[in-house]
Amino acid sequence: ILRMTDLDLSGQRVLIRQDLNVPIDDGRITSEQRITASLPTLRLALERGATVMVMSHLGRPKEGEWSEENSLAPVARRLGELLGREVPLVRDWVDGVEVEPGGIVLLENCRMNPGEGKDSEELAKKYAALCDVFVMDAFGTAHRAQASTHGVIRFAKQAAGGPLLMAELDALAKALDNPARPLLAIVAGSKVSTKLELLSNLVGKVDQLIVGGGIANTFIAAQGLPVGKSLHEPDLLDTARQIMADAKARGADIPVPTDVVVAAQFHPDAEATVKPVAEVADEDLILDIGPDTAARYAAMIAEAGTVVWNGPVGVFEFDAFGKGTETLARAIAASSAFSIAGGGDTLAAVDKYGIAGDVSYISTGGGAFLEFLEGKTLPAVAALDARG
Numbered sequence: 001i002l003r004m005t006d007l008d009l010s011g012q013r014v015l016i017r018q019d020l021n022v023p024i025d026d027g028r029i030t031s032e033q034r035i036t037a038s039l040p041t042l043r044l045a046l047e048r049g050a051t052v053m054v055m056s057h058l059g060r061p062k063e064g065e066w067s068e069e070n071s072l073a074p075v076a077r078r079l080g081e082l083l084g085r086e087v088p089l090v091r092d093w094v095d096g097v098e099v100e101p102g103g104i105v106l107l108e109n110c111r112m113n114p115g116e117g118k119d120s121e122e123l124a125k126k127y128a129a130l131c132d133v134f135v136m137d138a139f140g141t142a143h144r145a146q147a148s149t150h151g152v153i154r155f156a157k158q159a160a161g162g163p164l165l166m167a168e169l170d171a172l173a174k175a176l177d178n179p180a181r182p183l184l185a186i187v188a189g190s191k192v193s194t195k196l197e198l199l200s201n202l203v204g205k206v207d208q209l210i211v212g213g214g215i216a217n218t219f220i221a222a223q224g225l226p227v228g229k230s231l232h233e234p235d236l237l238d239t240a241r242q243i244m245a246d247a248k249a250r251g252a253d254i255p256v257p258t259d260v261v262v263a264a265q266f267h268p269d270a271e272a273t274v275k276p277v278a279e280v281a282d283e284d285l286i287l288d289i290g291p292d293t294a295a296r297y298a299a300m301i302a303e304a305g306t307v308v309w310n311g312p313v314g315v316f317e318f319d320a321f322g323k324g325t326e327t328l329a330r331a332i333a334a335s336s337a338f339s340i341a342g343g344g345d346t347l348a349a350v351d352k353y354g355i356a357g358d359v360s361y362i363s364t365g366g367g368a369f370l371e372f373l374e375g376k377t378l379p380a381v382a383a384l385d386a387r388g
């Protein structure tokens, strides 16, 4: 893949696709991780003398309609504050953009353009006509084959991978393709079914796979142990057994909790009780791993060469059920392993326990991070590869 950093950008019109799809509540940005992650790329392009047009989506608006709710206006303001220069938001831009040489503008939400979602060739050609160089830097949207992430790459005079996209791909390759071993993955979430491809792909690569949340409950039940009223998928017990058998056949380990934290209701003030997993009662809800299990997993993390983390192992939003996730987060922070974390809930846990500075790489991808871990080729990356 051609890299933006290898190009002479001086005097060039550069269209940069970022993923500035940040959560906005009542006009206020509640997490600016994706904005801050885009800054080094934008600063570099400006320093190198480019005229910069930044393109992004926000949410999932209806094509052909403008709505305030999906406007990038709050993002343009924040980007301007962080860059220390005004970043005008251009509302109508598909047929041409005026930017002063060496300047920077943000283009209004590209998902408002008819044809964006269907990867329209006509629209992709219009995007391509806006610039001398197209830079794909939106790792978080690299799993979508849309006009702004995929089509435009085919038609731009020059198309390159941006520094953020390349850093994400390099970090993921370091973790999965040639990892320092043991390679340990933490995969947690409510359902085995939504992370089945992820589990199936990782089980062929990792040395240890720690499962958490509803996924762990399904693995507990698959071993004939009680899970009470806990979230789990009875239809997938055989699947869970197969994943464990596949792991065992490779000499990999999928440990199952030996103790858990249970409650009578799913509530922040519910009383938390630690129990051996064999003693989970019919009316219990498992909401976290127990302290012995957490300590055992933390010890595994301390020995790991690489840690890939996707998903909190308990209901960490409720403090009484966050100790398992906190223990693992602190173990990751303390370990010398190359660690990579991604996914919305995971990043919320990283923030809550204040360990962002101690994780080797924090991905800006949600769905894209998962698809990479599933072993899928991301369409935007494939398109860049095809351009050489």
Ligand code: 3PG
Residues within 6 Å of the ligand: 019, 021, 059, 060, 140, 141, 144, 365, 366, 367, 368
């Ligand atoms: C994300 O938040 O995962 C990306 O910005 C992609 O958004 P999408 O799921 O609406 O395509």
